[in-house]
Amino acid sequence: MFNAFKINFFGRSGSLPTEGSPMLSTSEYVKSGGRGHLAFFLLLLLAYLVYMLTRVVYFLENYTDYFSETLKDNDLWELLAGCWMFDTSAIMYTNALVVLLVLVPYSQKYKEKIVRWVFTIVNGLALSVNLADAAYFRFTGRRTTMSVIQEFQNEDNIGGILGIEVLRHWYLVVLGVVLIMVLWYGSKLIFKYCGGKGRGYVWDILTLIVFIPLCIAGMRGGFTTAVRPITVSNANQYVAHPQEAAIVLNTPFSLIRTMGKHTFKDPRYFSDKELNEIYSPVHEAKDDSLKSKVEGRKNVVVLIVESFGREYIGSLNTHLDGGRYKGYTPEIDEIVAKSLTFEYTFCNGRKSIDGMPSILSSIPMFVEPFFVTPSSMNDVGGIACELSKVGYETAFFHGAENGSMGFEAFARKTGFGRYLGRTEFDEDRRFGGEKEFDGTWAIWDEPFLQFYAAKMSEMKQPFMTAVFTASSHHPFAIPEKYQNVYKNDGPNPIHRCIRYTDHALGEFFRKASKEPWFKNTVFVITSDHTNGVDHKEYGTDLGGFCSPVIIYDASGEIKPGRRNCIAQQIDIMPTLLSYLGYGDRYVAFGQDLLSTKDEDTWAVNYLNGIYQFVKGDYVIQFDGTRVKAMYDFRKDVLMQHNLVGKGIAQEKAMERQLKAIIQSYMQRMEKNELIVK
Numbered sequence: 001m002f003n004a005f006k007i008n009f010f011g012r013s014g015s016l017p018t019e020g021s022p023m024l025s026t027s028e029y030v031k032s033g034g035r036g037h038l039a040f041f042l043l044l045l046l047a048y049l050v051y052m053l054t055r056v057v058y059f060l061e062n063y064t065d066y067f068s069e070t071l072k073d074n075d076l077w078e079l080l081a082g083c084w085m086f087d088t089s090a091i092m093y094t095n096a097l098v099v100l101l102v103l104v105p106y107s108q109k110y111k112e113k114i115v116r117w118v119f120t121i122v123n124g125l126a127l128s129v130n131l132a133d134a135a136y137f138r139f140t141g142r143r144t145t146m147s148v149i150q151e152f153q154n155e156d157n158i159g160g161i162l163g164i165e166v167l168r169h170w171y172l173v174v175l176g177v178v179l180i181m182v183l184w185y186g187s188k189l190i191f192k193y194c195g196g197k198g199r200g201y202v203w204d205i206l207t208l209i210v211f212i213p214l215c216i217a218g219m220r221g222g223f224t225t226a227v228r229p230i231t232v233s234n235a236n237q238y239v240a241h242p243q244e245a246a247i248v249l250n251t252p253f254s255l256i257r258t259m260g261k262h263t264f265k266d267p268r269y270f271s272d273k274e275l276n277e278i279y280s281p282v283h284e285a286k287d288d289s290l291k292s293k294v295e296g297r298k299n300v301v302v303l304i305v306e307s308f309g310r311e312y313i314g315s316l317n318t319h320l321d322g323g324r325y326k327g328y329t330p331e332i333d334e335i336v337a338k339s340l341t342f343e344y345t346f347c348n349g350r351k352s353i354d355g356m357p358s359i360l361s362s363i364p365m366f367v368e369p370f371f372v373t374p375s376s377m378n379d380v381g382g383i384a385c386e387l388s389k390v391g392y393e394t395a396f397f398h399g400a401e402n403g404s405m406g407f408e409a410f411a412r413k414t415g416f417g418r419y420l421g422r423t424e425f426d427e428d429r430r431f432g433g434e435k436e437f438d439g440t441w442a443i444w445d446e447p448f449l450q451f452y453a454a455k456m457s458e459m460k461q462p463f464m465t466a467v468f469t470a471s472s473h474h475p476f477a478i479p480e481k482y483q484n485v486y487k488n489d490g491p492n493p494i495h496r497c498i499r500y501t502d503h504a505l506g507e508f509f510r511k512a513s514k515e516p517w518f519k520n521t522v523f524v525i526t527s528d529h530t531n532g533v534d535h536k537e538y539g540t541d542l543g544g545f546c547s548p549v550i551i552y553d554a555s556g557e558i559k560p561g562r563r564n565c566i567a568q569q570i571d572i573m574p575t576l577l578s579y580l581g582y583g584d585r586y587v588a589f590g591q592d593l594l595s596t597k598d599e600d601t602w603a604v605n606y607l608n609g610i611y612q613f614v615k616g617d618y619v620i621q622f623d624g625t626r627v628k629a630m631y632d633f634r635k636d637v638l639m640q641h642n643l644v645g646k647g648i649a650q651e652k653a654m655e656r657q658l659k660a661i662i663q664s665y666m667q668r669m670e671k672n673e674l675i676v677k
Helices: 026-067 076-094 096-103 111-140 146-152 158-168 170-194 201-220 232-238 242-248 251-257 272-278 330-336 352-361 383-388 404-413 422-427 445-456 494-512 569-579 650-671
Strands: 299-305 340-346 393-398 418-420 463-468 521-527 549-553 561-568 602-607 610-615 618-622 627-632
Touching: 026 076, 026 096, 026 111, 026 170, 026 242, 076 096, 076 111, 076 201, 076 232, 076 242, 076 251, 096 111, 096 201, 111 170, 111 251, 158 170, 232 242, 232 251, 242 610, 272 650, 299 352, 299 383, 299 494, 330 494, 330 549, 340 602, 352 383, 352 404, 352 463, 352 569, 383 393, 383 463, 383 569, 393 404, 393 445, 404 418, 422 445, 445 463, 445 494, 521 569, 549 569, 561 569, 602 650, 610 650, 618 650, 627 650
Parallel strands: 299 463, 299 521, 340 561, 393 418, 393 463, 561 602
Antiparallel strands: 340 549, 521 549, 602 610, 610 618, 618 627
16 A cells, blocks of 8 residues: 555656556666756757847847947957856746746656746747847947836837837847747757656756756856846946947846846945035025026026937037038027037936936936936926026926826926926817827927927916927838928938928927017027937947037027037036026036036936046046046047056046045935935
């Protein structure tokens, strides 16, 4: 009776053995178990192969515009080592269930099919997001993280956008299908020729015991307890330039490692006293207080133009193509001739949700977009908040569905009295309503900017408004009536949209110039971020942040011209408040361009775990611990000659100032000190 219930560990067949059932010899057991586990390791090898293939596609898809000039600065073996480490981590995370299914002892009857299905599904999803990210890279300059999911989670047009991209990148879809078939049929062949039959429970258990620590080490990126789990920023130790970190990383890893993570942490570089001596974002009160004199003060209009990179504006790029470059913005070129501009101008993030905090609240993007971090619940100020305190009427305009992208919530949080979006446009019978909807994102720029101008004429002066345009956005469509007017005569699909948006801006200024408030208004034109590039200098780590900053005072009080200095989005708020003579203390991480000497201007941004700090003739790249690179960005526009450690006098001073900016930012995010209380 006892023998009838005795488990035959070495001769498992899916049922309890009976007395006299055969047992495998030791040699048969080892041979059979070895073949079975060979199948398991070949499955993992197949996953590695697919990850590497999708990385090659990712690289080739973006090689010409972003990697061709700087790849030679990298060590091939270092790159491959980084690829192996991050792929190992992602494969161990995503295939954990496969590991358990293969190694946990249970009946063989359905095991093979279950393992194959799970293996194909999880790795099919992984290769799909890798291939999709190959197309998305040009919009962000980095691998996709969870912040992208949060950014678009409330949008109802993503299906249409994905459909368009499927058609546009059909070859990636075909490749994805082929690779999924490779996973399915490859796993079948592996089990057919290498799958063990009759493996023992003990063999499985021993293998599982041995493999679990290896799996955990693979997830963490190392074996020793001194090794911290690797993060996205660790990719920078394997590449010469931050933008190339995307090659080493893979998208499943980036998504997994940014899921539910605490974003901001005080690095404690300096004591509080020393920190305040080096840098403080608190701007002190002016003697000429705006509180005492509101009447007659200037209106403020901020135009945030979607994807309106500096490269597209001919008048800001007279050095390109041997002086022959005309750009795609004749209307804005006329405005530039009457405006104050700056030689080097930068955005502080690479996505739309980075633009609003940077431009309107002087909060740069560090680590992750401010919108999607817990710190977005902090008390937050901004231009509208400060000016509303002294009697300004404020309003924010965006032609998309009300609430889209979280813009309405942020506008209201930062002091805008009203939000006018697609709903308000549709309700205004002077305009075309729903027939002006572009079918994907928002109201076309031309009618919405006309609506914007009309609504400002109904506001009491002084007022402060901002508009976020939408047409120069993927999928790069323009109204039917302009299909034959603005043809795609540039190398990138966005160029035709830029021409249309430039026309819409020209029509806006023509209408605004006829309004009684026009001469009493200062306009700022900038973009939320950059987009597709045509010139290699705009595809570098720094070039990807080149947004325009154009200040146009219709009264002429701010003298037109171009200053040979550095400007950035976070400078817009303190510059405007200073110009208006605002009299209260406030927090803004940027600087007042009107009162800062050219040599003291600077810019900062963040890319793939690297902070970039621009000042004088140089840009440094700092990973939070040390300066990894330094370039003379004015002369070395392609950033090919690393000067770090070469005795450049400014290196230590720039590192010190950057550390102070980072520490102040992190402290204020943690302590909810983004306004003066």
